[in-house]
Amino acid sequence: MQLKMTLKSCNKPRVTIGMPVFNGEKYLEEALDAILAQTYQDYELIISDNASTDNTPSICRAYVSRDKRVRYYRNKENMGVVANFNRVFQLSSTEYFKWSACDDVIASDYLLKCIEILDAAPSVALCHSRTGRINECGKLIGNYDVKLRVDSLKPHERFGDLICMSNDAWVLQYGLIRSDMLRMTQLFGRYIGSDRNLLAEIGLIGRFYIIPKLLFSRREHSKSYTDNADFKNYYEKLQWWFKTNSSKKTVFPHCKNCLEYFNSVGRMPLRWTERQLCYLQIVKWLAKEGWFYLGYDIGVNLIRSLRLEKKFKPLDEWLHRHVINR
Numbered sequence: 001m002q003l004k005m006t007l008k009s010c011n012k013p014r015v016t017i018g019m020p021v022f023n024g025e026k027y028l029e030e031a032l033d034a035i036l037a038q039t040y041q042d043y044e045l046i047i048s049d050n051a052s053t054d055n056t057p058s059i060c061r062a063y064v065s066r067d068k069r070v071r072y073y074r075n076k077e078n079m080g081v082v083a084n085f086n087r088v089f090q091l092s093s094t095e096y097f098k099w100s101a102c103d104d105v106i107a108s109d110y111l112l113k114c115i116e117i118l119d120a121a122p123s124v125a126l127c128h129s130r131t132g133r134i135n136e137c138g139k140l141i142g143n144y145d146v147k148l149r150v151d152s153l154k155p156h157e158r159f160g161d162l163i164c165m166s167n168d169a170w171v172l173q174y175g176l177i178r179s180d181m182l183r184m185t186q187l188f189g190r191y192i193g194s195d196r197n198l199l200a201e202i203g204l205i206g207r208f209y210i211i212p213k214l215l216f217s218r219r220e221h222s223k224s225y226t227d228n229a230d231f232k233n234y235y236e237k238l239q240w241w242f243k244t245n246s247s248k249k250t251v252f253p254h255c256k257n258c259l260e261y262f263n264s265v266g267r268m269p270l271r272w273t274e275r276q277l278c279y280l281q282i283v284k285w286l287a288k289e290g291w292f293y294l295g296y297d298i299g300v301n302l303i304r305s306l307r308l309e310k311k312f313k314p315l316d317e318w319l320h321r322h323v324i325n326r
Contacts, residue, residue: 018088125206128175
């Protein structure tokens with residue numbers, strides 16, 4: 001028994017790539033081909049299919065039969081986006097972990113470059129690269145500009161930059177992460193914007209490193225998780241992400257963001273002085289931009305309680321397009 005356990009642990013890969021997917025047939029094969037073309041080979045790919053109704057299952061099963069590193073799981077019913085993202089990590093047990101969307105593309109040396117950084121610098125919790133923006137045809141249309149102090153040796157500086165909503169920090173969630181550090185977090189929460197909370201928690205634990213070379217491309221299209229044109233309003237989007245009936249209750253997602261920032265600082269093993277500096281960063285965020293988001297929560301719920309949604313719908317759509325989702 002001891003020998004079998006040792007052999008099993010020796011055969012376990014160092015990296016897991018977790019892909020949550022729902023009806024991703026259009027770009028799925030391109031994303032899978034990019035993953036399987038990695039020059040670094042010591043990894044596994046876990047796919048969690050959120051009860052897709054298109055050709056996704058047959059595509060995934062074809063790749064399973066083709067490559068033994070691919071593991072495919074299918075949920076009996078759609079559990080919501082967030083739960084499926086968390087599930088692919090919970091199914092893993094490797095040293096490093098990376099989330100991968102079914103419509104994004106990584107360069108062939110992405111894993112190799114990230115592994116080199118993480119192996120050389122134990123204080124780095126997450127490694128990613130410059131991120132490009134591609135359209136539905138795969139053409140490069142721009143870049144995500146992440147200019148943050150995420151490589152700082154001071155946790156409060158990393159945390160302070162990551163909680164700001166006026167940047168593209170969210171793309172860092174697709175970096176390669178140390179699994180033991182990721183397990184110290186609450187993963188993605190059941191509220192909008194929890195990706196920023198997760199990154200802020202990771203930032204409290206360790207540094208981030210962004211490879212200056214463009215090795216990751218994020219696809220922008222109308223059917224993506226973050227920009228689905230089929231949603232009639234914000235609360236339909238909440239229902240889709242979390243599989244909850246948000247139409248029958250008040251929802252304060254940005255207030256939840258703020259509360260969880262405080263909880264994260266209180267939960268992480270920080271020195272007393274560093275903890276107070278992190279709390280100060282939250283206060284600064286509230287004074288700079290947080291007040292707007294908290295006020296938005298209150299205003300939207302007041303409008304809903306007075307049943308004035310239709311009258312304020314154009315303003316709500318404009319705010320989400322130009323401010324909330326910037």
